[in-house]
């Protein structure tokens with residue numbers, strides 16, 4: 349099965365980076381199809397920890413790593429991570445960047461921050477990295493793309509057009525300082541020389557790899573419930589992490605995708621604002637956060653923690669066409685006597701549903717219906733195969749597969765690359 353999408357099935361931070369890094373060992377190409385430096389993927393391999401925001405997780409193993417047209421790129425973060433590769437002995441020529449990807453400009457970051465401040469209590473809780481404003485400009489057709497940097501004249505013109513509008517907004521609406529054309533132009537034109545060697549025709553590259561029968565991984569950032577169209581709007585990111593986003597974001601047909609591997613934690617976390625039905629309401633939330641090290645990679649914020657939500661996961665199976673699941677961080681649950689799992693939502697009218705509500709008010713007021721499974725209260729550190737797991741841990745995994753009617757292909761029992769049971 350040469351073309352596999354790896355997609356976050358919850359609200360992000362499921363351990364996609366770790367799973368992609370593992371599968372990259374046997375892949376020819378790893379492609380990021382959306383998002384930007386709002387992602388934070390931590391990978392632990394051979395005792396070394398990698399934290400990636402902009403580059404695909406394939407770089408850790410030196411696998412050819414594509415950043416597709418559907419991504420937004422902060423050149424400073426991109427080049428910073430390229431420098432990190434060099435420092436750590438990875439040849440950065442494995443990275444190929446689409447000329448059609450959009451650039452995050454300094455005003456995007458300023459607007460993201462100012463707009464969150466203005467929203468006050470209604471804020472989204474974004475990563476404040478300029479993601480939403482960059483995608484908004486792309487849709488408004490005043491965005492600046494990677495290929496624009498390669499031509500100083502075009503770049504100047506595009507910055508001039510953008511600033512004519514942005515500076516009015518910044519000064520009059522957000523009451524903050526605007527940007528100087530000449531300053532931004534010379535700063536961004538200065539990136540041309542360093543970016544140029546990485547720019548390539550990524551759609552063609554992936555097409556040719558698939559034609560040659562190579563193994564291609566498509567790596568989603570963020571996750572299903574943060575999808576702009578199918579997530580918990582407005583508490584979402586501004587792109588399409590769901591599996592079909594791989595086709596649009598890379599520039600291949602949807603018929604080229606062979607399988608979709610959903611990545612789900614054995615519990616749930618969420619960073620930022622927005623409804624979260626299975627959020628833990630007692631001291632066990634703090635316990636789970638500490639046990640799982642649930643702090644944001646990008647912002648360092650505390651991740652909100654909840655019990656496994658099968659209603660949201662069932663929805664993820666549907667909207668992504670998930671063909672199998674990787675369940676991560678099962679080891680983190682070892683400390684609990686019993687494990688509540690949300691199997692249905694109770695809606696405001698008193699009815700119960702196994703399906704994710706289509707109407708926002710139903711979702712905002714949904715209450716979890718729990719089924720309590722037995723815990724195992726023993727560490728999973730020595731398990732080398734699924735059969736080594738304590739019976740209750742195996743039952744927990746089987747319960748998920750049974751409820752979702754999807755096979756579970758991988759089970760994560762530790763942060764290290766090899767702590768995955770197949």
Ligand code: GDP
Nearest residue numbers: 361362363364365388389390677760761762763
């Ligand atoms: P991503 O954004 O989906 O790539 O996930 P993050 O990297 O933001 O967060 C997942 C965290 O859990 C990282 O610190 C990983 O090293 C860690 N991790 C991944 N899988 C496992 C696992 O099975 N067990 C444990 N204990 N940690 C894991």
Ligand code: IMO
Nearest residue numbers: 360361386387388473474475569570585619620
């Ligand atoms: P990875 O790839 C978890 C959340 C933010 C906020 C919302 C919008 O590591 O799973 P944005 O900056 O994208 O406009 O913020 O989305 N968010 C993430 N949460 N993991 C991520 O990425 C996220 N990227 C964005 O916290 O609620």
Ligand code: MG
Nearest residue numbers: 361388389645
């Ligand atoms: Mg993350």
